[in-house]
Amino acid sequence: MLKFVSRERETPMKRNSGERRRDFDEIYARFADDHASTQASRCSQCGVPFCSDHCPLGNDIPDWLKAVAEGRLEDAYALSSATNNMPEVCGRICPQDRLCEGSCVIEQSGHGTVTIGSVEQYITETAWDKGWIKPVKPAEERPQSVGVIGAGPAGLAAAEELRKEGFQVKVYDRYDRTGGLLVYGIPNFKLEKHVVSRRTEHLEKSGVQFIRNFEVGRDATLAELRADHDAILIATGVYKARDLVCPGSGNNGVIAALDYLTASNRKGLGDDVAAFNTGDLDASGKSVVVIGGGDTAMDCVRTAVRQSATSVICLYRRDRKNMPGSLREVANAEEEGVIFEWLAAPKGVKGDAAKANGIRVSKMELGEPDESGRRAPVEIDGAEFDIDADMVIKALGFEAEDLPALFNEPDLKVTPRGTLRVDGATLETNIPGVYAAGDIVRGASLVVWAIVDGRKAAAAITMQLNSANITPIAAE
Ligand code: FAD
Numbered sequence: 001m002l003k004f005v006s007r008e009r010e011t012p013m014k015r016n017s018g019e020r021r022r023d024f025d026e027i028y029a030r031f032a033d034d035h036a037s038t039q040a041s042r043c044s045q046c047g048v049p050f051c052s053d054h055c056p057l058g059n060d061i062p063d064w065l066k067a068v069a070e071g072r073l074e075d076a077y078a079l080s081s082a083t084n085n086m087p088e089v090c091g092r093i094c095p096q097d098r099l100c101e102g103s104c105v106i107e108q109s110g111h112g113t114v115t116i117g118s119v120e121q122y123i124t125e126t127a128w129d130k131g132w133i134k135p136v137k138p139a140e141e142r143p144q145s146v147g148v149i150g151a152g153p154a155g156l157a158a159a160e161e162l163r164k165e166g167f168q169v170k171v172y173d174r175y176d177r178t179g180g181l182l183v184y185g186i187p188n189f190k191l192e193k194h195v196v197s198r199r200t201e202h203l204e205k206s207g208v209q210f211i212r213n214f215e216v217g218r219d220a221t222l223a224e225l226r227a228d229h230d231a232i233l234i235a236t237g238v239y240k241a242r243d244l245v246c247p248g249s250g251n252n253g254v255i256a257a258l259d260y261l262t263a264s265n266r267k268g269l270g271d272d273v274a275a276f277n278t279g280d281l282d283a284s285g286k287s288v289v290v291i292g293g294g295d296t297a298m299d300c301v302r303t304a305v306r307q308s309a310t311s312v313i314c315l316y317r318r319d320r321k322n323m324p325g326s327l328r329e330v331a332n333a334e335e336e337g338v339i340f341e342w343l344a345a346p347k348g349v350k351g352d353a354a355k356a357n358g359i360r361v362s363k364m365e366l367g368e369p370d371e372s373g374r375r376a377p378v379e380i381d382g383a384e385f386d387i388d389a390d391m392v393i394k395a396l397g398f399e400a401e402d403l404p405a406l407f408n409e410p411d412l413k414v415t416p417r418g419t420l421r422v423d424g425a426t427l428e429t430n431i432p433g434v435y436a437a438g439d440i441v442r443g444a445s446l447v448v449w450a451i452v453d454g455r456k457a458a459a460a461i462t463m464q465l466n467s468a469n470i471t472p473i474a475a476e
């Protein structure tokens with residue numbers, strides 16, 4: 001260990017941008033064995049590991065790095081999987097620069113951080129290859145059942161934890177595939193879909209039952225599901241897109257980010273997508289402007305590049321330092337040819353109802369901090385310019401849908417933001433036995449936080465159901 005003094009930080013090989021622009025495959029290769037152990041050996045084994053403190057899951061990072069450096073990969077996998085249900089997903093798409101790696105102390109001494117995320121991915125990919133990841137076999141089966149609404153990372157993490165305890169778990173999802181935004185939001189070049197479907201198959205083999213194309217609110221009310229289960233977990237995410245409010249925002253060619261990304265992901269999965277085939281959700285041959293500065297905006301610009309857009313510009317009203325998206329993804333987008341217009345906000349979409357053909361932009365400057373603590377963008381009088389655009393993609397963030405109305409459960413309490421109100425310790429809503437986890441509690445957040453919540457809710461449900469003192473059924 002402590003090799004950071006003699007070994008430089010190295011990430012796994014990244015494909016060159018020319019090649020990346022031509023396909024949707026992941027852009028990073030996996031670490032080779034010797035590379036992973038060398039990089040892991042850079043860790044200084046801090047007595048107080050800030051990396052773990054800044055990992056939302058509190059992963060035991062120094063110990064699994066040491067195990068990798070010493071070639072004890074099965075031990076590394078045991079440690080890593082003890083706190084995380086999808087380490088290979090987090091290793092790929094956590095914004096490590098803001099979480100674990102952003103707090104790695106060796107950077108303070110002028111050395112690059114340990115490549116924690118890539119090593120985490122390497123450990124679990126090795127575990128899959130070697131067959132160490134086995135279906136869950138609970139010590140005893142329990143008769144109580146839990147209904148999980150939503151098969152995103154929060155629902156899937158909870159389902160696995162509840163199966164470990166022996167409960168009967170049914171996961172309902174309105175989509176035809178499971179994985180939530182891991183499948184239909186996040187593009188392949190960050191997370192290939194087989195990584196997600198492998199997890200679903202693992203859960204199916206573990207006894208979790210998936211009910212697809214089942215929308216709570218349409219196919220059953222919450223009350224009906226409650227009658228079928230001993231506890232319910234709501235993990236439905238947030239899907240109401242914030243809208244663009246300016247003249248021309250309804251023009252043909254102004255589209256919502258998630259519609260665009262879902263169409264692209266479905267095409268990649270081999271689905272027939274009418275709105276893609278007509279060209280409405282295909283950027284090929286178009287000049288594209290994406291409005292927003294978060295992960296969704298970054299995924300849109302990089303998707304448009306891969307669809308052979310003639311130009312791709314990202315408008316963001318604050319500057320690079322204050323954008324919410326991962327800085328790593330901005331750098332990747334720039335390498336792939338995306339132009340960023342910082343401190344720029346849309347003033348109006350040009351063209352007419354039949355066709356957008358450009359966007360009028362106001363230059364902004366940063367003023368006093370707003371309620372989020374970030375300096376608020378303020379329009380500079382008279383500083384306006386136009387950009388050509390055949391396609392304008394709105395990536396302005398997401399809000400919660402009106403779940404009490406959708407679920408026909410007016411008593412379900414929500415916060416002023418529309419997210420579900422829960423007990424902070426147990427994630428139980430105001431309705432006894434109904435819990436909630438992930439984005440529907442936090443607002444649009446991160447995969448790793450969804451996993452944290454799924455695990456926390458599963459632990460609270462386990463405690464509640466165990467207290468009912470029902471005799472377990474002996475395992476076969
Ligand atoms: P979701 O993943 O949204 O899953 C919710 C599930 O519930 C869906 O499958 C949905 O179909 C289902 N559902 C909803 N309503 C119903 C209903 N009424 N009945 C039945 N089922 C229902 N995070 C990162 O950490 N890194 C990234 O790089 C990253 N990139 C992102 C890119 C995009 C484009 C987007 C939109 C988000 C990104 N995120 C990223 C955020 C991350 O995807 C979410 O925080 C995370 O998926 C939330 O998990 P969840 O389980 O709460 O909800």
Ligand code: SF4
Pocket residue numbers: 054055056057058059061084090091094096099100101116117120448
């Ligand atoms: Fe870092 Fe995310 Fe892994 Fe935690 S889960 S160690 S934050 S990559």
Ligand code: SF4
Pocket residue numbers: 042043044045046049050051052061062103104105106114116
């Ligand atoms: Fe190792 Fe960095 Fe974590 Fe310290 S902060 S234990 S050096 S990974």
